[in-house]
Amino acid sequence: MMGCDIYCYREERDGIGVWRHVGGESFHGDPAEFEVDRNYWVFGSLGYNYTLDDIEAIAESRGLPADVSDEVAGQCVDQGRYGRTGMFGHHHSWVTLAELNAHDFDGASTFQGAIDRLRESTKHPDDVRLVFWFD
Numbered sequence: 001m002m003g004c005d006i007y008c009y010r011e012e013r014d015g016i017g018v019w020r021h022v023g024g025e026s027f028h029g030d031p032a033e034f035e036v037d038r039n040y041w042v043f044g045s046l047g048y049n050y051t052l053d054d055i056e057a058i059a060e061s062r063g064l065p066a067d068v069s070d071e072v073a074g075q076c077v078d079q080g081r082y083g084r085t086g087m088f089g090h091h092h093s094w095v096t097l098a099e100l101n102a103h104d105f106d107g108a109s110t111f112q113g114a115i116d117r118l119r120e121s122t123k124h125p126d127d128v129r130l131v132f133w134f135d
Contacts, residue, residue, distance in 0.1 A: 006043065007089060008114075008132040009072045012123050019129070021071035042111045045103060046095065046132065058103050061093040065131065068094075072131050089133035098125035 010022045045055055064076060076088050097118050121128045 013127040021069040092133040097128040
């Protein structure tokens, strides 16, 4: 059986309204730090209903934000992986910490740890977001 992975990056809005990637905060790149497993209930909650029909999504896939940081946009360029070019992955989207705080992730302890890391930010929850896609 094939699986699906999530690539997830943390961004924060600075004092002049520009979204910046918070370095080192790549959920897929450091599983020991964030431990986000292949949890299809979480994926469905983030807008990619992989296998389950009864999941309420925070939002349907929104695409990459128009104001995504250059660093995160650069991670999304395929760069010839698997012989393809263009955007890497599928179901590109984003959610704010405020939206994550309002959603019930009970039972998804591996993702709850990632949310708790985001809550350590001193920024307002509307100024912290995850930009993500699946592969």
